[in-house]
Amino acid sequence: MSGTDLFPGASFAALLFDMDGTLLSSIEAAERIWSRWAARHGLDVETFLPTIHGKRAVETIAELGLPGVDAVREAHELTLAEMDDMGGIRAIDGAVDFLAGLPGHRWAIVTSAPRPLALRRLAAAGVPVPELLITADDVVNGKPQPDCYLLAASRLGVDIAACLVVEDAPAGIAAGEASGARVLVVAATHREEMATPHPVIGTYAELVVALDGDGVRVHRAPAA
Incomplete structure (x- = not known):
């Protein structure tokens, strides 16, 4: 060898x-979906996006501690959105x-x-x-x-x-x-x-x- x-x-x-x-x-699809989600929740998209990679969505969301946000429900909705976006x-x-x-x-x-x-x-x-x-x-x-x-x-x-x-x-x-x-x-x-x-x-x-x-x-x- x-x-x-x-x-x-x-x-x-x-x-x-x-x-x-x-x-x-x-990365293209994931960042499209997560960018829209982050913007809806008032997060700085550029700072937030590097934190999403390699972890489960539910834990990424839960770690933010956003008031009134159900991490399980939000992660499920994000998964559905990601399943609809196979671009790239x-x-x-x-x-x-x-x-x-x-x-x-x-x-x-x-x-x-x-x-x-x-x-x-x-x-x-x-x-x-x-x-x-x-x-x-x-x-x-x-x-x-x-x-x-x-x-x-x-x-x-x-x-x-x-x-x-x-x-x-x-x-x-x-x-x-x-x-x-x-x-x-x-x-x-x-x-x-x-x-x-x-x-x-x-x-x-x-x-x-x-x-x-x-x-x-x-x-x-x-x-x-």
């Missing part, structure tokens, strides 16, 4: 992928081919989106639905708590410490760290460089994988 081993000596039992910003880009939804470059190289029982998607929205966005982007899909509906505590990643590892029957979490947003990265997994950061939708101690890729074209017995090794592709 040529290329640089991103995690020297590590053979992963499973790769656990976030969805939005990691396997597909939904697209796979991150190389993601579909990368997933095709992984055995089905060696990867899962772990997203903060509700299941109906996740399925709709995956279909719109042409990203395959995995054998295991963990969504906002499956946990009590969303990212940055590690519950979703711990649940994914448990359902796959593997040790979370033997997993690689692939993320893009601070909340998801924190969830991966707290779970005890290793973390790889996808910067395809980042507008600014993120300070992180973890390896970073721009697109999946930068990666190659090798199946290693019962595990997966992740390498950075050699320069062309």
